[in-house]
Amino acid sequence: MDQRAFWTCTARPMTTPNISNDSGSPSNVPEVVIQRLPLYVRALSQFSDSGNNVISSEQLGRRLQMTPAQIRKDLSYFGRFGKQGRGYNVASLEQRLRSILGLDRAWNTTVIGMGRLGRAVVSYPGFAPEGFNIVAAFDADDDIVGQTISGLDVQSISALSEIVKEKDIKIGIVTVPVEHAQEVIDALVDAGIKSILNYAPLSPKVPDGVTVRGIDPVLSLQSMTYYINE
């Protein structure tokens, strides 16, 4: 395999579990900041639902349990969105942030691995409302290929590359058993995918420019137990 760096995570010395961003991306914005933007979007969306037009960094900070200064600093990486003495326009800040993150459009995604976990993922109703459409499903098992699950025809992994191009899929969601995860991720990368959401319990190697985020509840539990005693 090639030995370009695989580094992960962040542009930063953050080295946080389950996040791997190789963003060789020139983006001078720290990765941690990018990760907080969706939180702001979510909070703003809730705020506007409750009928508010304007919000201060203080209010937003109280809701998200962070300091107002950090929020202002984060936003300042992208421009000046607030009015002094007044605060931020809720709707317009939300819109600006969505645009920065690329959330003002829909994204086609695919799930690879149609076992128990993959089925749960494709039937999870939380993705579509946020613009993440699962448009293809794959599996390696011939007994599963050909089935229709949640309206998706399960296809053979050998067709991955072709379908990715055909359907303009930009994000891969990996739900295969851990022993096949690296090869599936390699296949996604070969197919040109740059963003991978990985449910398998491993730290995959990916080339620069590919971002991987891991979802690993066991890891989360295992680090919490440390704090239970003391």
Place this chain on the structure above:
Amino acid sequence: MDQRAFWTCTARPMTTPNISNDSGSPSNVPEVVIQRLPLYVRALSQFSDSGNNVISSEQLGRRLQMTPAQIRKDLSYFGRFGKQGRGYNVASLEQRLRSILGLDRAWNTTVIGMGRLGRAVVSYPGFAPEGFNIVAAFDADDDIVGQTISGLDVQSISALSEIVKEKDIKIGIVTVPVEHAQEVIDALVDAGIKSILNYAPLSPKVPDGVTVRGIDPVLSLQSMTYYINE
């Protein structure tokens, strides 16, 4: 050289999405370090499966995509486990780390919210082998209370506190809809739970000394889209 790790979330003074550890814990060990330990445990376990007795920080670092120095530094917070010129004994280091994390015992957990997501969680086969036993299930809906799901009798949330004590439950897993998540988390805290795994898309408020880890695939996707273009 640059390096990185990946996986879930982060630490305290860092305010990273999905992690909130207030642990007023006196532990002088940085939270990020605690979060990396389970990665080491996992890698060591794989190593010993492949028949190796000894591993160097360099080998471990290669596998986990991080610098050897960071691994040695992390370990040094807890003691001296290696032999110079040789490396670490795989089995014994794994055992020591498990002990530090509290993984050398089993933990009783409960899932609150028996909707689609909760059912997926209780039937997920990845928890038990790691010592996390789900011993109770709760829901607020009277139609669901009384059902048996994956061998668990679903109980009313009103019985939460009682059952937590009766079954010595130490960890709560929250899979209720977001609009009820904060109240359920409050109830867990009232019941004496100190560790919460939260699947609901919000940043819950918890008192000092309670650790919350969030599992939020949508947030992960939303921060990845930023890097797709550029």
Place this chain on the structure above:
DNA sequence: TGACCTTTGTGATACAAAGCACACATGGAC
């Protein structure tokens, strides 16, 4: 035994991110 090689453990250093504090816009009151 001692020369040599490897790999640890750790003080010192570099750097990134968080928080502080204040200058300065802005809007409202009068």
Place this chain on the structure above:
DNA sequence: GTCCATGTGTGCTTTGTATCACAAAGGTCA
């Protein structure tokens, strides 16, 4: 128009963490 209250945007300071670099420790073999 002037004054005041409010809350942004940001340079500077502090904090936290990753990395460097090297002394000391163990192993090996002549």
